[in-house]
Amino acid sequence: xxxxxxYDDVVLAVPVTIPYVRYSIKSAHWFLGRAMxxxxxxxxxxxxxxxxxxxxSFTLAPDxxxxxxxxxxxxxxxxxxxPMGGASGIVSIRRAARAVxxxxxxIVACIAxxxxxxxxxxxxxxxxxxxxxxxxxxYGSAGPNASFAFLTxxxxxxxxxxxxxxxxxxxxQRNNALKxxxxxxxxxxxxxxxxxxxxxxxxxxxFDCVMPCAGAEGFLVMRRGTAEHLGLRYARLMGAIERxxxxxDDPVQYRGGWALDSEALYEQAGVGPDDIDxxxxxxxxxxxxxxxxxxxxxCREGEGTAFIRANTFEATGTFPLNTSGGQLxxxxxxxxGGHLGIIEAIRQLTGETLGARVPNARHGLVSxxxxxxxxxxxxxxAAVLAAA
Amino acid sequence: xxxxxxxxKLKNPVLRTRQPTLPPASRSRVALGLTAAAAxxxxxxxxxxxxxxxxxxxxxxxxxxxxxxLVWRLQDGRGELLTETMLRNAQELxxxxxxxxxxxxxxxxxxxxxxxxxxxxxxxxxCRVHIKAALDRAGQAVLIAVPEHGRLDLxxxxxxxEMTCDPRSRKILVTDGKSALGQAVVRxxxxxxxxxxxxxxxxxxxxxxxxxxxxxxxxxxxxPLDVTDGNSVRELAGEIGAKVDIxxxxxxxxxxxxxxxxxxxxxxxxxxxxNYFGLLRxxxxxxxxxxxxxxxxxxxxxxxxxMLSIFALSNYPTHGTYSASKAAAFSLSQALRAELGQAGVxxxxxxxxxxxxxxxxxxxxxxxxxxxxxxxxxxxxxxxxEDVYPGxxxxxxxxxxxxxxxxxxxxxxxxxx
Numbered sequence: 089x090x091x092x093x094x095y096d097d098v099v100l101a102v103p104v105t106i107p108y109v110r111y112s113i114k115s116a117h118w119f120l121g122r123a124m125x126x127x128x129x130x131x132x133x134x135x136x137x138x139x140x141x142x143x144x145s146f147t148l149a150p151d152x153x154x155x156x157x158x159x160x161x162x163x164x165x166x167x168x169x170x171p172m173g174g175a176s177g178i179v180s181i182r183r184a185a186r187a188v189x190x191x192x193x194x195i196v197a198c199i200a201x202x203x204x205x206x207x208x209x210x211x212x213x214x215x216x217x218x219x220x221x222x223x224x225x226x227y228g229s230a231g232p233n234a235s236f237a238f239l240t241x242x243x244x245x246x247x248x249x250x251x252x253x254x255x256x257x258x259x260x261q262r263n264n265a266l267k268x269x270x271x272x273x274x275x276x277x278x279x280x281x282x283x284x285x286x287x288x289x290x291x292x293x294x295f296d297c298v299m300p301c302a303g304a305e306g307f308l309v310m311r312r313g314t315a316e317h318l319g320l321r322y323a324r325l326m327g328a329i330e331r332x333x334x335x336x337d338d339p340v341q342y343r344g345g346w347a348l349d350s351e352a353l354y355e356q357a358g359v360g361p362d363d364i365d366x367x368x369x370x371x372x373x374x375x376x377x378x379x380x381x382x383x384x385x386x387c388r389e390g391e392g393t394a395f396i397r398a399n400t401f402e403a404t405g406t407f408p409l410n411t412s413g414g415q416l417x418x419x420x421x422x423x424x425g426g427h428l429g430i431i432e433a434i435r436q437l438t439g440e441t442l443g444a445r446v447p448n449a450r451h452g453l454v455s456x457x458x459x460x461x462x463x464x465x466x467x468x469x470a471a472v473l474a475a476a
Numbered sequence: 477x478x479x480x481x482x483x484x485k486l487k488n489p490v491l492r493t494r495q496p497t498l499p500p501a502s503r504s505r506v507a508l509g510l511t512a513a514a515a516x517x518x519x520x521x522x523x524x525x526x527x528x529x530x531x532x533x534x535x536x537x538x539x540x541x542x543x544x545x546l547v548w549r550l551q552d553g554r555g556e557l558l559t560e561t562m563l564r565n566a567q568e569l570x571x572x573x574x575x576x577x578x579x580x581x582x583x584x585x586x587x588x589x590x591x592x593x594x595x596x597x598x599x600x601x602x603c604r605v606h607i608k609a610a611l612d613r614a615g616q617a618v619l620i621a622v623p624e625h626g627r628l629d630l631x632x633x634x635x636x637x638e639m640t641c642d643p644r645s646r647k648i649l650v651t652d653g654k655s656a657l658g659q660a661v662v663r664x665x666x667x668x669x670x671x672x673x674x675x676x677x678x679x680x681x682x683x684x685x686x687x688x689x690x691x692x693x694x695x696x697x698x699x700p701l702d703v704t705d706g707n708s709v710r711e712l713a714g715e716i717g718a719k720v721d722i723x724x725x726x727x728x729x730x731x732x733x734x735x736x737x738x739x740x741x742x743x744x745x746x747x748x749x750x751n752y753f754g755l756l757r758x759x760x761x762x763x764x765x766x767x768x769x770x771x772x773x774x775x776x777x778x779x780x781x782x783m784l785s786i787f788a789l790s791n792y793p794t795h796g797t798y799s800a801s802k803a804a805a806f807s808l809s810q811a812l813r814a815e816l817g818q819a820g821v822x823x824x825x826x827x828x829x830x831x832x833x834x835x836x837x838x839x840x841x842x843x844x845x846x847x848x849x850x851x852x853x854x855x856x857x858x859x860x861x862e863d864v865y866p867g868x869x870x871x872x873x874x875x876x877x878x879x880x881x882x883x884x885x886x887x888x889x890x891x892x893x
Contacts, residue, residue: 291561
């Protein structure tokens with residue numbers, strides 16, 4: 089296979105967050121529209137300068153990205169709807185990067201957001217996919233709790249991980265979140281509280297489970313020259329991967345698509361795992377972090393547990409992880425969950441952090457994971473970003 | 477150990493009767509193949525006709541070779557429980573009212589993963605299990621993992637027990653106790669632990685052998701019921717309707733004749749009056765109150781059983797008018813199933829082959845004994861099926877019907893006079 093073309097001078101800029109709320113009476117259009125308004129205000133450009141748009145949302149129905157163009161009064165020459173859940177952010181970057189590289193678009197807004205009405209989580213779960221409707225939902229499985237309980241139970245037995253190991257990650261992320269004014273969960277969390285929280289789906293307890301909420305995230309993708317011309321701080325895109333339906337014959341998911349592609353990622357980025365200063369994983373349940381540590385080459389397959397025991401994961405400690413608090417402490421605003429880490433990585437690399445800052449961060453890795461279509465997550469992706 | 481089924485306490489009449497909730501009933505059209513098999517107690521999965529790969533979840537195109545020729549085939553359901561969880565939180569009211577639920581991922585030896593309820597008698601994962609299909613309270617197929625080499629005994633699991641309509645401790649109306657079949661049904665239900673059995677009696681002047689002996693059953697009570705008389709049905713429904721947990725309609729009028737062998741329509745009208753309009757009268761008077769009691773505690777209203785005939789599937793010309801009346805009743809039972817199903821009340825149709833009685837006298841064996849049909853009724857109530865074809869003849873006709881309905885029509889026409 090020929091080597092993949094480099095991303096040259098593609099950059100990511102203008103990270104914006106529409107603050108999360110547990111429930112909202114607004115629609116997804118409101119959150120996405122607010123993200124777009126914040127993007128052009130922060131970039132200091134007129135709306136008409138945006139000529140490309142990539143959208144991710146679970147609650148935009150019956151609309152797609154198409155309806156949003158008219159709703160927001162955008163005239164675009166490049167448009168993408170990315171229905172890949174927690175992998176949408178990385179996939180949006182990959183699509184947008186090639187668009188600006190080829191000059192199909194000059195400035196692409198990548199936005200993701202969802203609302204959360206009191207019953208919308210149940211309704212989204214009930215109609216998530218055909219396989220889920222036919223073969224998961226009839227068993228009382230209330231969304232991802234059961235799916236991740238299966239993965240967690242299996243991983244613990246296969247590799248000997250303990251509840252304390254998962255708890256260490258959750259506590260470290262909460263400590264990171266305490267400094268983030270936008271995190272929804274801002275009370276300190278102790279390991280005892282984590283271990284003794286109420287059971288949700290054995291072995292998962294309350295603090296293993298991400299909290300669904302409403303909110304939005306957005307950033308711009310453009311060429312370096314455009315960013316400099318506009319006077320915007322930016323992070324460079326060094327490499328990015330995606331994979332869908334990896335390892336379909338694994339009996340239960342204990343590795344994700346990253347394991348197939350991490351070598352290609354580092355080759356394209358020109359750096360290795362040791363050069364990465366911080367990592368933003370997709371973290372709706374702690375077990376999935378381990379699959380990313382292993383798949384992305386920070387430790388070997390099955391050694392995620394030892395890796396947890398060897399690091400602190402706080403922004404100023406060893407292996408800074410989910411430095412804004414991650415979804416487990418900030419909340420999961422639907423499809424924006426996969427954008428959260430990207431936004432935080434741009435902030436870390438441009439010095440615009442809202443909370444904890446990783447000292448001298450030069451390279452950050454962000455990964456995404458999404459769409460439990462039936463018994464496992466289908467989409468995975470990752471990107472390496474670098475400071476200017 | 478699973479808790480055994482115990483005699484429930486009497487209902488407190490001051491408290492509000494709980495409203496029924498159901499598990500999620502939405503399925504794609506292709507997934508209804510699983511339900512079609514489960515309705516008869518079978519586990520069938522799609523198999524690729526081109527490459528032989530077994531498929532799950534149900535789909536339109538083979539996951540291996542992309543062939544669109546997928547056919548539903550019987551499966552042995554052997555596999556390994558790989559991982560499991562106990563759900564202690566649920567979005568859907570039905571599950572929330574009954575937490576917790578044990579659910580697992582099972583890798584079938586056939587090569588696919590299924591998500592299934594895990595029966596209380598199964599050991600902790602990982603272990604070998606058997607997968608069975610059952611109908612849940614929404615009438616849709618669900619999969620259940622039971623111990624390897626075990627049979628599906630839903631009564632031994634406190635959650636899954638609700639998928640059954642077990643006659644134990646229940647109050648049951650058998651609409652006609654005079655026929656040999658009606659008497660057999662009453663005795664089988666008494667043996668299965670029914671708490672009360674009302675036995676309908678029409679035409680009190682007519683003595684039937686064996687009928688008087690039913691009075692000796694401690695739980696039996698003879699009640700006047702003539703399903704050809706709307707007032708009679710209404711009066712009985714007013715008296716006992718709100719207590720009936722299971723209604724078994726054994727009323728049957730069978731007169732053997734073909735179209736040309738008799739003048740006038742009076743006898744055919746009588747068949748229709750009992751077999752079709754009788755069911756309609758019962759459904760109108762008892763249906764709504766049974767539906768309203770579908771969540772009324774551990775012995776709520778659960779089931780309605782119709783004694784149809786295998787002749788309902790395809791007309792048997794020497795029993796031409798009888799077949800037509802049973803086909804009409806079958807059709808009406810589908811409407812009744814749709815209405816009672818809204819509340820989770822199961823409508824079970826029994827399609828027996830010829831029974832060893834005076835009206836099937838000229839049919840050749842094998843013929844069913846009334847007690848054989850009666851035990852099929854009890855088995856159906858204890859299980860989670862909705863269509864039952866007892867006896868070799870019924871099974872044979874069903875297989876021919878499923879294979880080629882036009883072929884069965886032609887084969888049956890050979891005996892026409």
